[in-house]
Amino acid sequence: MIAAKNDEIIVAKEAVWLYEKFGEGEYKDILGLCKVASLTEIEEKGWSLTPGAYVGGVAPVEDDGVDFEERMAEIHRELLSLQAESNDLMDTISNNMKEMGGL
Numbered sequence: 001m002i003a004a005k006n007d008e009i010i011v012a013k014e015a016v017w018l019y020e021k022f023g024e025g026e027y028k029d030i031l032g033l034c035k036v037a038s039l040t041e042i043e044e045k046g047w048s049l050t051p052g053a054y055v056g057g058v059a060p061v062e063d064d065g066v067d068f069e070e071r072m073a074e075i076h077r078e079l080l081s082l083q084a085e086s087n088d089l090m091d092t093i094s095n096n097m098k099e100m101g102g103l
Contacts, residue, residue: 013064031056 021030029035035054045053 021033022028027034027036032055034051035056037054041054042049
């Protein structure tokens with residue numbers, strides 16, 4: 001199934017991303033994600049631990065090479081196919097129930 005394969009790709013990309021950021025096992029500043037803050041910095045911010053006060057703006061998004069419109073069209077085609085399959089199964093179930101005298 002296409003969705004399962006895409007899920008595997010997404011998980012693999014996330015694992016690579018995490019390894020690139022923290023592969024050495026060292027927690028470090030990453031724009032838009034996390035920051036190592038000193039007690040002085042925290043005190044200066046009124047002891048607020050709100051992440052937005054420290055991590056800054058949103059990190060730039062890397063181009064994943066996926067054409068959005070093409071991917072959405074692919075997802076839509078898959079959805080239509082699954083809906084048609086669902087309708088066929090519902091018809092089969094309904095016919096089976098009628099044959100068994102259930103309806």
